Amino acid sequence: MISRLILAVAGAIALSSGLASAHGSHSNDGQPPSNDWATRHMMEEHHIEGFDALSFFTLHDYDASGAWTPEEVRKTYGLDDESNRGASESSKESAIRAVFDLFDPTNTGTISRDAWLKTIASGTRLPDLGFGPGHHGDLEYEYEIHHFEKFHGDDATEEELNHPEDIEHFRLHDEMEAAQLRLEKLEDTQVVEANIPSKFRRAV
Structure with missing residues (x-):
């Protein structure tokens, strides 16, 4: 599960690099x-x-x-x-x-x-x-x-950040933050020994 979350974050970053439209395409435009x-x-x-x-x-x-x-x-x-x-x-x-x-x-x-x-x-x-x-x-x-x-510019309002690139950028941010919160929650979860299959338990 943790590895899937890490991959999701990495995938979101990679996806962001591929944004392309009339507003400042981030592609090799020939x-x-x-x-x-x-x-x-x-x-x-x-x-x-x-x-x-x-x-x-x-x-x-x-x-x-x-x-x-x-x-x-x-x-x-x-x-x-x-x-x-x-x-x-x-x-x-x-x-x-x-x-x-x-x-x-x-x-x-x-x-x-x-x-x-x-x-x-x-x-x-x-x-x-x-x-x-x-x-x-x-x-x-x-x-x-x-x-x-x-x-845009330093004085741009939230309402003005409505280009497809803006929307996609902040969507990716939300996804990454949600994935990070899930990862932190998993890391804080206590391991319940009774839930571990016996074949994986260390012999005492």
Whole structure:
């Protein structure tokens, strides 16, 4: 039962990533490839126009190790986002290899900060690999950045939050909260030994 509740919460989060309509679709919409994907990513995913190579690297060095791992590149490009669920795993791995071919020419297995800065300074840019702008935020972040900020504002009233994305977002919130309450209730339930089948009881 507990595992089903956990799966329900995870499923709700995954489902939220697939919202798509006229109001700020969160899908890979087939825009033409950008010759500077990092700029597209920063504008669409972070709403940042002015940045330098170091700040971009630091923002996407999720474990602050000073180097990008394949998993971090995968996350930055949004390869595991719902919008890319139709892409094959081999195409995703090829995309990661393409980035490493550019920024890790000596095959160290990571992209160091120094290698990144040096390669960017030479004129190389992150390629647009056809997977969209790189959705990699959580439920709240993606809703805020792709819908709320575009179609509402800090002074929006509850009555104005009536777009399909708003309704679905808050429905998912309600489901997740209900699932969490059920999980907490189960965890607080006392185990009644008499209800345990004898074959599962510890011999004394």
